[in-house]
Amino acid sequence: MQVFHSKKELRNSLSSFNTKNHTIGMVPTMGALHQGHLVLVKRAFLEHNCVVVSIFVNPTQFNNNDDLRKYPNTLDKDVQLLKTISDKIIVFAPTANEIYAGKIKSNSYQFNGLDTLMEGKFRAGHFNGVATIVELLLNAVMPDMAYFGEKDFQQLQIIKKLVQIAAIPIKIRGCPIVREPNGLAMSSRNERLSEEARKNVGFIYKILKSAKKKFGTKSAIYTIHWVQNQFKKKPDFKLEYFQITNIDTLTPVLRKQKGKKYRAFVAVYIEGVRLIDNIALN
Ligand code: AMP
Numbered sequence: 001m002q003v004f005h006s007k008k009e010l011r012n013s014l015s016s017f018n019t020k021n022h023t024i025g026m027v028p029t030m031g032a033l034h035q036g037h038l039v040l041v042k043r044a045f046l047e048h049n050c051v052v053v054s055i056f057v058n059p060t061q062f063n064n065n066d067d068l069r070k071y072p073n074t075l076d077k078d079v080q081l082l083k084t085i086s087d088k089i090i091v092f093a094p095t096a097n098e099i100y101a102g103k104i105k106s107n108s109y110q111f112n113g114l115d116t117l118m119e120g121k122f123r124a125g126h127f128n129g130v131a132t133i134v135e136l137l138l139n140a141v142m143p144d145m146a147y148f149g150e151k152d153f154q155q156l157q158i159i160k161k162l163v164q165i166a167a168i169p170i171k172i173r174g175c176p177i178v179r180e181p182n183g184l185a186m187s188s189r190n191e192r193l194s195e196e197a198r199k200n201v202g203f204i205y206k207i208l209k210s211a212k213k214k215f216g217t218k219s220a221i222y223t224i225h226w227v228q229n230q231f232k233k234k235p236d237f238k239l240e241y242f243q244i245t246n247i248d249t250l251t252p253v254l255r256k257q258k259g260k261k262y263r264a265f266v267a268v269y270i271e272g273v274r275l276i277d278n279i280a281l282n
């Protein structure tokens with residue numbers, strides 16, 4: 001399996017794939033890989049004969065230094081895990097200086113409000129950081145298609161917008177959320193939970209499913225209050241936000257309209273670990 005740390009070596013290796021008969025699929029990650037990431041990689045392999053997985057913990061998208069410091073760094077383990085899918089996968093694991101060419105700084109983008117709610121509201125500068133690194137990585141790899149999880153649905157919408165505004169000729173594909181047996185959305189951060197919390201945290205998905213049922217017959221406001229009350233009864237969970245939005249604009253929904261698609265989003269702290277999840281409501 002080839003692991004590259006420099007853009008130049010990566011480009012040399014990929015030049016043979018930028019031909020008519022080959023297409024490149026890319027899965028950008030921050031490493032500490034789990035089944036959620038592997039499903040994206042397998043999907044990319046079904047659709048392309050070359051797959052690049054980037055592994056880079058991007059400092060500019062963390063608004064909290066402690067969160068960045070605690071983010072797991074497990075490159076060797078990640079490579080072994082990818083080998084279980086195919087040893088033809090190409091791993092791109094650049095250093096910060098290599099990918100940022102010395103200037104570790106975010107660009108500023110105009111996302112027309114997609115970036116100011118929910119994750120954007122509670123993690124200042126997060127989406128400028130995400131968009132900057134995704135633009136740099138896409139330009140370094142130049143895939144035909146890049147795969148992102150609906151686990152980070154707001155990020156997925158931001159990246160679709162990014163390729164539009166930056167005129168990057170790459171298709172963006174969203175993939176469904178992969179969950180643990182108790183419903184917990186898989187995440188590298190789950191590793192930081194105690195065994196006890198990891199069992200209890202299935203509560204988040206249970207509430208999302210109940211919210212979906214409620215929203216079928218009740219208003220958005222009623223559903224939001226109901227969810228907030230359920231979390232109030234659970235002192236171990238600190239709810240940061242629960243929001244019901246239109247799926248395209250991500251603006252909060254006050255009144256349901258026929259023919260519109262809605263999604264519910266949640267961010268919760270448990271044992272000081274911040275978890276996010278979401279569900280399609282219709
Ligand atoms: P991360 O390494 O957390 O930045 O995630 C890399 C990519 O994997 C992102 O597009 C995530 O949305 C996606 N991803 C992470 N966890 C899951 C999951 N449980 N289900 C689906 N996609 C996921």
